[in-house]
Amino acid sequence: QSALTQPPSASGSPGQSVTISCTGTSSDVGGYNYVSWYQQHPGKVPKLMIYEVTKRPSGVPDRISGSKSGNTASLTVSGLQAEDEAEYYCSSYAGNNNFVFGTGTKVTVL
Amino acid sequence: EVQLVESGGGLVQPGGSLRLSCAASGFTFSSHWMHWVRQGPGKGLVWVSRIKTDGSKIGYADSVKGRFTISRDNAKNTLYLQMSSLRDDDTGVYYCTREYGGSSDYWGQGALVTVSS
Numbered sequence: 001q002s003a004l005t006q007p008p009s010a011s012g013s014p015g016q017s018v019t020i021s022c023t024g025t026s027s028d029v030g031g032y033n034y035v036s037w038y039q040q041h042p043g044k045v046p047k048l049m050i051y052e053v054t055k056r057p058s059g060v061p062d063r064i065s066g067s068k069s070g071n072t073a074s075l076t077v078s079g080l081q082a083e084d085e086a087e088y089y090c091s092s093y094a095g096n097n098n099f100v101f102g103t104g105t106k107v108t109v110l
Numbered sequence: 111e112v113q114l115v116e117s118g119g120g121l122v123q124p125g126g127s128l129r130l131s132c133a134a135s136g137f138t139f140s141s142h143w144m145h146w147v148r149q150g151p152g153k154g155l156v157w158v159s160r161i162k163t164d165g166s167k168i169g170y171a172d173s174v175k176g177r178f179t180i181s182r183d184n185a186k187n188t189l190y191l192q193m194s195s196l197r198d199d200d201t202g203v204y205y206c207t208r209e210y211g212g213s214s215d216y217w218g219q220g221a222l223v224t225v226s227s
Contacts (some may be wrong), residue, residue, distance in 0.1 A: 001172045001173075002170055003154075003156075015152045031180060032212070032217075033212075034211070034212030034213070035212075036211075036212065036213035036214070038155070039197045040155075040186075044218065045205070045217045045218075046155065046205075046214075046217055047217075048213055048215050049213070051210065051211040051213035052173060052212060053210065055211065057215060082173070087154075089154060089155050091155075091157070091168060091213065091214075093212050097143070097160055097167050097168060097169025098157075098160070098170075098171070099157040099160060099169070100157060101147075101154065101155045101156060101157055102154075103154055104154040104155070
């Protein structure tokens with residue numbers, strides 16, 4: 001049950017796009033379409049942004065998107081806004097009723 | 111409105127025990143798998159445990175297996191986490207979450223557990 005690997009940080013200017021990777025193995029990310037992404041602002045509760053690799057919950061803007069290729073999932077935030085500055089975590093089902101989170105990525109809006 | 115309210119957190123000595131509760135409302139509790147997720151101070155999210163709708167299937171992170179027990183009472187709409195043999199690195203905020211599509215779509219505000227002598 002090793003944590004999924006995310007880059008520690010990512011940044012972009014307002015209006016630009018930023019993409020965050022989430023690398024696992026064939027036993028988690030690569031084996032199931034149950035990858036989800038969460039946004040967490042400092043001192044706040046995490047918020048679901050993407051589930052089942054590509055689906056957006058109601059209320060999440062369509063400039064947020066998810067994808068997966070092999071053992072790596074990605075989250076793209078387009079049209080960066082100041083409110084997007086936060087920590088982002090991926091998560092995946094890992095079989096046998098187990099889940100695993102990523103190491104987290106701090107997104108900075110320059 | 112979906113609400114998840116954790117309780118039972120506090121200060122406990124290493125080796126001690128604590129039981130967290132999560133009161134659910136605003137949805138059909140018995141229809142959802144439920145999770146516990148924790149976050150150490152200044153650290154990332156760590157998945158702890160998951161329980162099926164009727165309690166028949168359960169999963170634990172390796173770091174808590176044999177020490178923590180997840181359970182639920184669907185008649186009381188309540189999720190539990192019994193924690194024993196607590197260690198310093200169990201310190202953190204423990205979140206109760208509702209599962210939807212393999213994700214946690216609703217989160218409680220969290221219960222702070224501090225393991226220290």
